Amino acid sequence: MKKLSQHLGADIPSGLVVFLVALPLCLGVALASNAPLFAGIIAGIVGGLIIGSLSGSSLSVSGPAAGLTAIVAVAIGKMPAYEAFILSVVIAGVLQIVLGTLKAGILGDYVPNSVIRGMLAAIGLILIFKQLPHLLGYKVGFSPAAMGIGLVSVGILLLWDRPFFKKKKFFRFVPGPLMVVAVGIILSVALEQNGSAHTLAPHHLVNLPVAGDLGDFTAFFRLPDWHYLGRLDVWTTGLTIALVASLETLLCIEAIDKLDPYNRSTPTNRELKAQGIGNIVSGMLGGLPVTSVIVRSSANLDAGARTRMSTILHGSLLLLSVLLIPGLLNAIPLSALAAILVMTGYKLAKPTLFREFHRKGWDQFVPFVVTIVAILLTDLLIGIVIGIAFALFFLLRSNFHSAVMIVHDGNKYLLRFRKDVSFLNKPIVKQRLEGLPEDSFILIDMTRADFIDKDVLDVIDEFMHHAHLKNIRVEVRKNGQPVIQKKAA
Structure with missing residues (x-):
């Protein structure tokens, strides 16, 4: 712990920045997953406090991930109760510990890049399709105010990505998602106080439970129902979450290690075990599954973090926020969170990405597109398997033709x-x-x-x-x- 406290001058501001990025994303991922919004906050807290303490990564930040929204949304819709789903999260955690013990940390190295990028692009498209109704104010009936706030939020995020804004110190310190949340709260409160006919209805706002004291707060957590342990879909969902969450974590770890200015290397098997413990805790408390997340990890790196203390601090701030300011969080419009997710989805599935893979040749473009289509038509795990099969076909085809050559005179x-x-x-x-x-x-x-x-x-x-x-x-x-x-x- 002494080593972690040596760089607090860099880690405290980094932890604050990551908290500001993570708060709206925790709520947004829960929204996209059709899960209780509080479940996203639980996952964020666990990712910061539990995984941050156990992980061997200095810069990675874990929490609820956009990459799992499709799996989670489908699973919650099929399960007889939410308590059955969080039982799957616990099972996924146990399986991840097994994977770490079996030294499966090298799994990420065997997935072709075309399939990885196709998976991310498919996730981006799913986010866009699922969040457009929220963005345009169509959750229950139509709300012009919700749509207006959603479009303003998109405009803010677009401006924040402009080179002019990125050069300014203020805009680098205040993340775009945080500004979207702040503006959304101001607009929703202003409409309510002015008695506007377009005041946002409760179903267009975040709805976190508000505790009067610590005893009330603990009552908001939900426990898995062990009676569902015999259901096949509970185990299937747990296995799917374990595989996809492990893969996403390993890929994120690899990317962040490459960007680490101190060239530190994360022990991948230890990371899988830490993620497994994190998912067990999150599931036992009623939270969403967690993975290492590239958006938060990148923000942590850019903010100058030196050790995993910044990750632990961000988890502490998430816990304090739901304890001390739940009323403020409940003023956040859902359309503002939808704007954050839609823009996140767009960045994952930009048109330039499709052009880039097309230029690389059919052996890269076809597995990339097939992975996207397969995920959209089936689910994440099946889509990845189909994508890998196509990538292997092109690999074998390439080796087949290049391994044997015959000429004659x-x-x-x-x-x-x-x-x-x-x-x-x-x-x-x-x-x-x-x-x-x-x-x-x-x-x-x-x-x-x-x-x-x-x-x-x-x-x-x-x-x-x-x-x-x-x-x-x-x-x-x-x-x-x-x-x-x-x-x-």
């Missing part, structure tokens, strides 16, 4: 192996060899191959045994020297 042929020649190349090798004309010469060059499957070697051996029947001369070369020569009869 007249009746002289060169069959060259490059990189890894697997059993998948066996048909084409056999076809090329058997298709050689009579009275020809073939040089089989293995000098550039790192690996050749035994099935392929067997094909070559079988061909050499009967090549003389077509008066074909064969030479096999390895390491630059002819090692096998078979003369025609």
Whole structure:
């Protein structure tokens, strides 16, 4: 703890900045997940206090993530009660601890970048589609005031991203989402106090429970119902959350470690265990599932954080905010939170991203698009699996075509192996060899191959045994020297 307190001069302001970014996002993710808004705050507090204390990452910040909104929303809709869903969150936490114990921290390295970016783009589109009704004031009936606040909020976020604003110290210190929340509160309060006919109805505002004392506050937490432990959908949801949350965490950790000015490396298996404990605690209290989140982690890094104390401080501030100012939080318009999520979704699925992958070629573009479409039509986990399958197909196809090359000049042929020649190349090798004309010469060059499957070697051996029947001369070369020569009869 002494080491963590050495950099409080940098970590305290960083923790404040992350808190200001995290507060509206915790509420927004809960809104997008069709979960109680208080569940998002619980997840944010757990991500800061519990995971922040146990994690080996100096800069990563955990909390409720936009990447899980689709899974959570569908699961909550299918479950017989919210208490069954948070039981799935607890199960996910246990599974993450198992993954960490089994040293599965390298899983993120095996997911192709095209699939990762496709997953993020699909999440962005889901956020946009789900939040447009809230943004335009259509939750229950139509509210012109809610729509007006939503559009003003979008305008603020667009201005905050302009280079002119980014250069100013004030705008770097005050995050755009915080300004959206502040302006939204001012507008909603002003409409109410002026007695406007367009005053926001309660269902267009945040509705967190307000505690009169600490005893009332603890009553707001919800416990999982263990009677649902025998349901298959509870376990399926838990497994899905564990896999997707672990993957998102590992990818975020990798990205933040690359940006760390001190080149520190996060122990990934320890991180999975910390995330697992965090999800167990969050689920036991009625909170949403948690992951390491790139938006908050980036804000932490940009604010100059040095240690994970900034993450712990941000969790403490979230706890104090719901204890001391719940009334102020309940004045936040839902359309303002929807604007934050819509803009977050747009950044994840920008049109430039599609153009970028199209320029990279079909082997990158097709898995990227397939992942997006599959996630939109099914769910996150199935979509990722389908995307990986397509990426592997293009990878194998590329290796298949590049591993074996054959050229000829007249009746002289060169069959060259490059990189890894697997059993998948066996048909084409056999076809090329058997298709050689009579009275020809073939040089089989293995000098550039790192690996050749035994099935392929067997094909070559079988061909050499009967090549003389077509008066074909064969030479096999390895390491630059002819090692096998078979003369025609």
